[in-house]
Amino acid sequence: MRSRRSFFTSPLTVGLGAQQNGDAKVMIEVRGLSKSYGDYQAVEDISFTAGKGEIVGFLGPNGAGKTTTIRMLATYLPPTAGSATVAGFNVVTQADEVRKRIGYLPENPPLYGEMKVVEYLTFIAEIKGVVRSRIAARVEEVMEQCFVADVRNKLCNHLSRGYRQRVGLAQAIMNDPEVIILDEPTSGLDPKQIIEIRKLIKSLGERHTVLLSTHILPEVAMVCDKVVIVNRGHVVVEGPLSQVSRDKSLEQVFLESVSQDGPIVTAA
Amino acid sequence: MRTIWAICKRELLAFFVSPIAYFVITGFTLLVGFFFFNHLSYFAQMVEMSSMISLRGRELPNLNQTVIEGVFHTMVVILVFLIPLLTMRTIAEEKKKGTFELLITSPVSVSQIVLGKFLSIAIVLTIMLSVNLIFPALLVKYGNPEILPIVSGFLGLVLCSLGFASIGMAVSSFTENQVVAGVVSMVTLLLLYVIQAPAESLGGTAAEVFRYLSPVEQLQDLLRGIITLKSITYFVSLIVVGLFLSQRALEAYRWR
Numbered sequence: 001m002r003s004r005r006s007f008f009t010s011p012l013t014v015g016l017g018a019q020q021n022g023d024a025k026v027m028i029e030v031r032g033l034s035k036s037y038g039d040y041q042a043v044e045d046i047s048f049t050a051g052k053g054e055i056v057g058f059l060g061p062n063g064a065g066k067t068t069t070i071r072m073l074a075t076y077l078p079p080t081a082g083s084a085t086v087a088g089f090n091v092v093t094q095a096d097e098v099r100k101r102i103g104y105l106p107e108n109p110p111l112y113g114e115m116k117v118v119e120y121l122t123f124i125a126e127i128k129g130v131v132r133s134r135i136a137a138r139v140e141e142v143m144e145q146c147f148v149a150d151v152r153n154k155l156c157n158h159l160s161r162g163y164r165q166r167v168g169l170a171q172a173i174m175n176d177p178e179v180i181i182l183d184e185p186t187s188g189l190d191p192k193q194i195i196e197i198r199k200l201i202k203s204l205g206e207r208h209t210v211l212l213s214t215h216i217l218p219e220v221a222m223v224c225d226k227v228v229i230v231n232r233g234h235v236v237v238e239g240p241l242s243q244v245s246r247d248k249s250l251e252q253v254f255l256e257s258v259s260q261d262g263p264i265v266t267a268a
Numbered sequence: 269m270r271t272i273w274a275i276c277k278r279e280l281l282a283f284f285v286s287p288i289a290y291f292v293i294t295g296f297t298l299l300v301g302f303f304f305f306n307h308l309s310y311f312a313q314m315v316e317m318s319s320m321i322s323l324r325g326r327e328l329p330n331l332n333q334t335v336i337e338g339v340f341h342t343m344v345v346i347l348v349f350l351i352p353l354l355t356m357r358t359i360a361e362e363k364k365k366g367t368f369e370l371l372i373t374s375p376v377s378v379s380q381i382v383l384g385k386f387l388s389i390a391i392v393l394t395i396m397l398s399v400n401l402i403f404p405a406l407l408v409k410y411g412n413p414e415i416l417p418i419v420s421g422f423l424g425l426v427l428c429s430l431g432f433a434s435i436g437m438a439v440s441s442f443t444e445n446q447v448v449a450g451v452v453s454m455v456t457l458l459l460l461y462v463i464q465a466p467a468e469s470l471g472g473t474a475a476e477v478f479r480y481l482s483p484v485e486q487l488q489d490l491l492r493g494i495i496t497l498k499s500i501t502y503f504v505s506l507i508v509v510g511l512f513l514s515q516r517a518l519e520a521y522r523w524r
Contacts, residue, residue, distance in 0.1 A: 071369075074369075074373045075372070075373055076369050076372055076373050076522065077522060078522060078523055096375065096377075099373060099374060099375040099376075100375045102373070104370075104373045106366055106369050106370070108366050110365070110366045110367040110369055110370035111367070112278065112282070112365075112367060113365075114281070114282050114285045114286055115278070115281065115282075115285075119281065123274060123277075123278050124374075126270070126271070126274035127271055127274050127275070127371070127374050127375070127376050128374055128375060129271075129375055132270075171370070
């Protein structure tokens with residue numbers, strides 16, 4: 001019998017997580033990335049990395065430059081300086097290759113209100129290049145995975161916030177991407193939905209690299225392997241969760257790092 | 269090609285699930301029907317008059333010229349106002365709702381987005397114009413008009429409306445505000461529609477240029493049953509320019 005995953009032929013995405021690999025393959029590498037709008041410097045000289053099979057929490061107060069950084073990684077915005085590679089491809093010069101390998105959930109789930117959930121996800125499968133004969137099966141699979149099968153025939157416009165978020169997530173994992181980028185996936189959800197989404201993200205992290213932007217600290221403590229904290233466009237903390245929160249709670253680390261303009265702490 | 273078709277299908281779904289397409293097609297048909305009736309009754313009156321006072325050397329009223337050509341010309345005017353309503357949402361809406369971010373970060377090129385969307389509008393417009401073939405069909409059933417001018421005129425109308433749509437889409441690519449897109453496209457198309465007006469007083473090369481740019485002048489031959497390379501080239505260029513501008517605008521959108 002064929003394995004359910006076998007139709008996604010990329011060997012990189014199946015099984016070989018960082019844990020087995022020993023030497024973790026770098027899936028996201030950001031080097032001195034900057035973005036300015038005129039005089040306003042949204043992101044300045046950000047650097048960090050994410051390994052294969054890691055869930056990286058991307059933390060920061062509102063307006064710290066999280067969304068801007070994420071948009072640059074998702075090839076939506078071009079950086080003004082610096083470089084970044086995702087899955088080994090440059091986000092500017094090899095944007096097409098990057099786009100084939102990422103799943104991206106923007107802050108507001110990009111749904112088409114006039115489409116039914118199943119129609120929307122089928123459209124996503126088509127534009128993301130899922131093999132034609134596999135589209136229907138893949139859409140079912142993703143709907144199961146993200147708990148949206150019960151609203152399959154509802155119009156996206158009629159969905160509640162929690163369902164919109166989950167359909168957005170279903171969209172992001174459609175082509176079984178190597179790197180999943182999520183911009184505040186749990187904002188606006190009720191506690192039960194938050195728990196479900198976190199479980200889902202955790203399970204995604206077993207096979208994919210996940211970059212998770214958020215400002216909810218317990219979330220990071222629960223699901224992430226690594227944290228990157230940004231403030232005013234700079235990285236202030238980067239390191240494995242266990243090391244960053246070894247002496248102090250994550251909350252303390254966060255508050256200290258975003259309240260002062262002290263030296264950059266790197267626990268790596 | 270598969271991606272273009274996927275985008276086109278999605279657009280068609282949006283057109284026909286929302287009431288836009290139905291309202292535009294119904295409105296257009298209603299207006300054309302009204303003008304058809306007007307032209308036809310005017311024609312009937314002329315026929316009656318010419319049978320009463322048959323003046324030698326006076327031309328007899330011609331069904332093709334009076335009714336069909338007249339109605340087709342009126343259709344162009346209606347298209348100037350209706351097409352912006354169809355095209356204004358195409359890209360502006362995606363930008364506003366954030367779905368443009370989804371398209372751009374998917375393995376889809378800007379050209380595929382533009383072509384897919386244009387194809388969908390082309391299909392809606394062709395359906396809309398085909399519905400209105402019922403009026404010439406009535407004439408064919410109850411009268412004896414020449415067929416060629418109807419066919420070439422219809423071809424001209426389709427080409428002209430595609431040119432208008434492509435310009436409307438280009439305007440929609442430059443903004444995220446649908447109303448702005450609608451108004452600017454309407455103004456642009458109206459200007460294009462009357463662009464030959466200064467030709468009379470200008471004279472010389474300038475007049476030639478203005479005449480060449482006018483879709484009304486370019487349609488003239490096609491409506492009379494003469495298919496010329498010049499007018500086909502003109503309308504195809506109009507389409508290409510619009511698509512090119514849309515593509516450029518979307519590429520540039522990310523580099524703000």
